Amino acid sequence: MLGFIFRRVFIAIPTIIVIITVAFFMMRAAPGGPFDLERPMPAETRQRILESYGMDQPLWKQYADYMGDLVQGDLGPSLKNHDKDVGEIISEGLPVSATIGLLSMSLAVFLGTFLGAIAALRQNTSGDFAVMTFAMVGISIPPFVMGPVLALVFGLYLGWLPTGGLDPRMGMTVERLILPVITLALPQIAIIARLMRASMIEVLRSNYIRTARAKGLSAPSVIINHALRTAILPLVSYLGPASAAVLSGSLVIERVFQLPGLGAHFVDAALVRDYTVVMGVVIIYASLIILFNLIADLLYGVLNPRVKYES
Numbered sequence: 001m002l003g004f005i006f007r008r009v010f011i012a013i014p015t016i017i018v019i020i021t022v023a024f025f026m027m028r029a030a031p032g033g034p035f036d037l038e039r040p041m042p043a044e045t046r047q048r049i050l051e052s053y054g055m056d057q058p059l060w061k062q063y064a065d066y067m068g069d070l071v072q073g074d075l076g077p078s079l080k081n082h083d084k085d086v087g088e089i090i091s092e093g094l095p096v097s098a099t100i101g102l103l104s105m106s107l108a109v110f111l112g113t114f115l116g117a118i119a120a121l122r123q124n125t126s127g128d129f130a131v132m133t134f135a136m137v138g139i140s141i142p143p144f145v146m147g148p149v150l151a152l153v154f155g156l157y158l159g160w161l162p163t164g165g166l167d168p169r170m171g172m173t174v175e176r177l178i179l180p181v182i183t184l185a186l187p188q189i190a191i192i193a194r195l196m197r198a199s200m201i202e203v204l205r206s207n208y209i210r211t212a213r214a215k216g217l218s219a220p221s222v223i224i225n226h227a228l229r230t231a232i233l234p235l236v237s238y239l240g241p242a243s244a245a246v247l248s249g250s251l252v253i254e255r256v257f258q259l260p261g262l263g264a265h266f267v268d269a270a271l272v273r274d275y276t277v278v279m280g281v282v283i284i285y286a287s288l289i290i291l292f293n294l295i296a297d298l299l300y301g302v303l304n305p306r307v308k309y310e311s
Helices: 002-029 044-050 060-072 085-122 126-140 143-157 174-204 209-215 219-231 233-256 263-269 275-303
Strands: none
Touching: 002 060, 044 143, 060 233, 085 126, 085 174, 085 219, 085 233, 085 263, 085 275, 126 174, 143 174, 143 233, 174 219, 174 233, 209 219, 233 263, 233 275, 263 275
C-alpha cells in the first residue's frame, strides 16, 4: 500500500503543476487587470505599482518567479488587500469552508446511505417511491436555487434560522451553519441515496446473501454484517467526486449565505482580478481534491479485501 501511495503522490505533483500553469495563464488572459480602475490612474503611478509586484516583466518571467516563490512556500501578497498576504487570507477562510464541507459530507453520507438502504429494503413500496422522489428533486434543483429558497422560507417567512453572515472571531454558531450545510448536502444526499439503493438491491439478490439467510442468520445480521459492507463499496468510490462537488458548490453557497470562506474569497478575488488570491485558492482546492480521491481509493481497498495494491 505504501508503494501505491507514493505513486499517487508522484503523479499528483505534475497534475498540480499543470493546474497551476493553466490557471496562471487563464487569469492573465482574462480581460481587465487588478489595477484597472474606473478612473484611470497616471501612467507613472501605474508603472510603479506594476514594478513593485513584478508585473512589468514578460509573462514567462512572471510565471517563473511565481513558481520559484511557490516552491519556497510563498503564495505572494494580495494585489487588492494590501494589509494581508495570500497565506493569511487562506488561513482565515479555510476553517469556515472546511467546517461547512465536512459537516455537509458527513450529513450526506449518513442520510444518503440510510435512505438508500431503506428504499432498497422497501423496494416498490410507498417508502421507496418517496425516497426516489426526494432524490430526483435534490438532483434537479441546484444549490444556488435551493439556498435562496431555504433562506426565504426558514429565515424570512418562518424566522427560525438566520439567513447568513458569520464572524469567525465570534465563533461559528450552529444555527448559522444549518442552512448552508443542508443546502450543500442536499444534492449529495440524493445522489448517494440512489447509488446506495441500486447497490443494495443488487447485493440482496446475490447468492451469498441467500446462503446467509439459509444458514438461519437473522435479518439484521444479514443486512448489517453482509449486505451493507458490500453495498457501500460504490459509495466509497463516489466519495472522491462527491468531495470535489462539495468544494465547488461551496463557492456559490458561501456567496449566497455571506460566509467568509475560501469560496467567497475566490469569487471576490476573481471579480477584481486579484491574481495571487485566485491562484492560492486554486492550489488549495486542487490539493484537497487529489487528497480526497486518494483517501477514497484507500478506503475502498480496506473495505474490499479483493483489491490488492501493487507495491
